[in-house]
Amino acid sequence: xxxxxxxxxxxxxxxxxxxxxxxxxxxxxxxxxxxxxxxxxxxxxxxxxxxxxxxxxxxxxxxxxxxxxxxxxxxxxxxxxxxxxxxxxxxxxxxxxxxxxxxxxxxxxxxxxxxxxxxxx
Numbered sequence: 001x002x003x004x005x006x007x008x009x010x011x012x013x014x015x016x017x018x019x020x021x022x023x024x025x026x027x028x029x030x031x032x033x034x035x036x037x038x039x040x041x042x043x044x045x046x047x048x049x050x051x052x053x054x055x056x057x058x059x060x061x062x063x064x065x066x067x068x069x070x071x072x073x074x075x076x077x078x079x080x081x082x083x084x085x086x087x088x089x090x091x092x093x094x095x096x097x098x099x100x101x102x103x104x105x106x107x108x109x110x111x112x113x114x115x116x117x118x119x120x121x
Contacts (some may be wrong), residue, residue, distance in 0.1 A: 020047070027097075037099035044109045071118060079106045082083035109114040 020043060027039050056064040082089055083105045098107040 032097075037097060040098050040107075041109055044113050047117045048112045051119040052112075055115070055119060068111070068115065071114050075111040075114040076102065076106055079110055 011065060023039065023043060024102075027043070029033045052064070052068065055067060058064075059067060081087065083093055086092070094105070094107050098109075102108060
């Protein structure tokens with residue numbers, strides 16, 4: 001059965017997944033490497049791209065833009081509350097490795113990472 005599922009999966013998808021797995025390993029293992037935030041930006045955008053494209057196809061440009069804007073506001077609000085108060089996750093912060101942060105708290109590209117999570121859910 002596993003071989004049937006493996007054969008049905010597109011090879012490009014398997015190759016891309018393997019590439020991102022390896023890239024994520026190195027990003028987590030060596031976060032102090034100069035320019036590491038570029039990898040964070042690129043991987044976040046590439047991971048979100050399929051779900052954003054599907055949203056545009058499903059809702060059209062206006063509906064998708066409004067939905068993504070609402071999702072961005074929601075994402076920034078939840079994460080900012082979390083960083084400032086520690087609720088609901090407990091105390092945490094976002095390091096410099098994730099790139100530019102809004103008000104020094106939440107990474108600029110955070111809402112982009114919400115797209116595949118929320119749309120997938």
